[in-house]
Amino acid sequence: MNQAVEVISPTLMQRHRRTLVVTASVAALLGIALFGSYWWTTGQxxxxxxxxxxxxxxxxxSPRVAGYISQVLVDDNQWxxxxxxxxxxxxxDFxxxxxxxxxQLQQAEAAVTxxxxxxxxxxxxxxxQQQRIVQAQAALASGEAEAQRARLDYQRYRDLVAQQVASAQHLETVSASQAQAQATVAQARAQVLRQQAQLQVLKARRQQAQAQLQERQAHxxxxxxxxxxxxxxxxxxxIRAPFDGVVGQRKARRQQYALPGLPLLAVVPVAxxxxxxxxxxxxxQRMAPGQSVDIAVDSFAGRHWRGEVESIAPGSGAVFALLPPDNATGNFTKIVQRFPVRIRLLAREGDGPRILPGMSVIATVDTRGAPAHGG
Known part of the structure; x- marks a missing residue:
C-alpha cells in the first residue's frame, strides 16, 4: 500500500504543477492583454x-504712506x-x-471770487467809459458846429465891414467868438482823446486782471x-485686503514705524x-488647454482632485532663468527641457481638505480628444 502511494504521489504532483503553470500562464497572458488594452486605449x-x-x-x-501703526486688526492665518x-x-497728522x-483751497477760491x-x-x-467817450464826441461835434457858425459869421461881418455896412467893433466881437469856438473844439477833441486813452487803460487793466484770474484759478x-x-x-x-484670502507672514505690530513699500503681511488667495x-x-506633443487633469496631492494620500489645463508657458524654465544657458560653446550636452503648465483646479463637491500653495502634487494630463475649450 505504501508503494502505491509512493507511485501515485509524483503523478499528482506533476499534474498539480502543470495546472499551476497553465493557470499562471493564462493569468500572465490575461494581464498582458489587459495592460496592452489599457495602454492602447488610455495609458499612451x-x-x-x-x-x-x-x-x-x-x-x-505694504503701506503707501509712512507712519506709526496704531492698530493691527488681523491675526495670523485669518480669513x-x-x-x-x-x-x-x-x-x-494726515x-x-x-x-x-x-x-488753503478755501483761501484760493476766495481769491478767485x-x-x-x-x-x-x-x-x-x-x-x-464808453458812455463818456460818446458824450465827449457829442461835445466835440457841437463845438465843431459852433466853430463853423462862428467862422461863417466872421466871414460875413468881415465883408460887411469892408463895405462899411457893419462896425469894426462888431467884427472884433465876432472874431473873438470864432476864436472861442475854435478853442472849445480843441478842448473837446482833447477830451475825446483823453477818454479814449482812459478806455485803453481800463482794457489793459482788464487784461492784467484776467491774467491774474487765470493764475489764481490755476492755483x-x-x-x-x-x-x-x-x-x-x-x-x-x-491698509485693506486687495482680495479674499488668508493672512500670512504677519510682521505688522503696534507702534511699529511703517515705510512705503515695506511688506507688513501677505494675503494668499487660497480659493x-x-x-x-x-x-x-x-x-x-498632444497637450493643449482645456484637457482634463488628475491631481494627486502628497499631503492627502488616496485623494484626487480634478483640474484642467489652462495654459502652457511660452518658453522653458531655462529661458526665463536669471542666467540663461549659452549652448554656443565647444562642449554641448543635450538636456531635456521642462515647460511650466498652468492647471486650473475645478470646484470639488463636499467639505474635503483644502490644498494649500506649496504642496507637492502628481499631475496626470489626459491628452485624448479635442480640447474642452477648443485650444
Whole structure:
C-alpha cells in the first residue's frame, strides 16, 4: 500500500504543477492583454509628472504712506474679505494736513471770487467809459458846429465891414467868438482823446486782471490737487485686503514705524490656487488647454482632485532663468527641457481638505480628444 502511494504521489504532483503553470500562464497572458488594452486605449494618452506644485498669486501688502501703526486688526492665518481693513496707521497728522489743504483751497477760491468781482468792476467801468467817450464826441461835434457858425459869421461881418455896412467893433466881437469856438473844439477833441486813452487803460487793466484770474484759478487747481493727495493719504492710512484670502507672514505690530513699500503681511488667495506642473518637452506633443487633469496631492494620500489645463508657458524654465544657458560653446550636452503648465483646479463637491500653495502634487494630463475649450 505504501508503494502505491509512493507511485501515485509524483503523478499528482506533476499534474498539480502543470495546472499551476497553465493557470499562471493564462493569468500572465490575461494581464498582458489587459495592460496592452489599457495602454492602447488610455495609458499612451496620459502624461504624468511629479514636478508639480500648488501655487497662488499672493500679494505682499505694504503701506503707501509712512507712519506709526496704531492698530493691527488681523491675526495670523485669518480669513479676510476684499476691502477689509488689515492695519491702521496713526491718522492724526494726515487729518491735520487735509484740514490745512482744505483751508488753503478755501483761501484760493476766495481769491478767485474777488478777482472775478474785480473783472466785473472793470467791465462796468469800461462800459461807463464808453458812455463818456460818446458824450465827449457829442461835445466835440457841437463845438465843431459852433466853430463853423462862428467862422461863417466872421466871414460875413468881415465883408460887411469892408463895405462899411457893419462896425469894426462888431467884427472884433465876432472874431473873438470864432476864436472861442475854435478853442472849445480843441478842448473837446482833447477830451475825446483823453477818454479814449482812459478806455485803453481800463482794457489793459482788464487784461492784467484776467491774467491774474487765470493764475489764481490755476492755483486753485493746484491746491485742489493737494487736497486730493491729502485725502488719499488719509484713506491710505487704512491698509485693506486687495482680495479674499488668508493672512500670512504677519510682521505688522503696534507702534511699529511703517515705510512705503515695506511688506507688513501677505494675503494668499487660497480659493484661487492653481497647479504649476513642469512637463518635459517630449510630453507636450498632444497637450493643449482645456484637457482634463488628475491631481494627486502628497499631503492627502488616496485623494484626487480634478483640474484642467489652462495654459502652457511660452518658453522653458531655462529661458526665463536669471542666467540663461549659452549652448554656443565647444562642449554641448543635450538636456531635456521642462515647460511650466498652468492647471486650473475645478470646484470639488463636499467639505474635503483644502490644498494649500506649496504642496507637492502628481499631475496626470489626459491628452485624448479635442480640447474642452477648443485650444
Amino acid at each position: 494618452f496620459l502624461e504624468e509628472t511629479d514636478d508639480a506644485y500648488v501655487r497662488a498669486d499672493w500679494v505682499a501688502v 479676510v474679505k476684499a476691502g477689509d481693513v488689515l492695519v491702521r496707521i496713526d491718522e492724526r 487729518i491735520e494736513r487735509l484740514n490745512s489743504a482744505q483751508a 474777488a478777482q472775478q468781482a474785480n473783472l466785473q468792476t472793470l467791465d462796468a467801468q469800461s462800459g461807463e 486753485v487747481g493746484e491746491v485742489r490737487a493737494a487736497v486730493g493727495l491729502a485725502r488719499n493719504a488719509l484713506e491710505d492710512t487704512a 484661487q490656487a492653481y497647479v504649476s506642473a513642469n512637463f518635459k518637452e517630449t510630453q507636450l
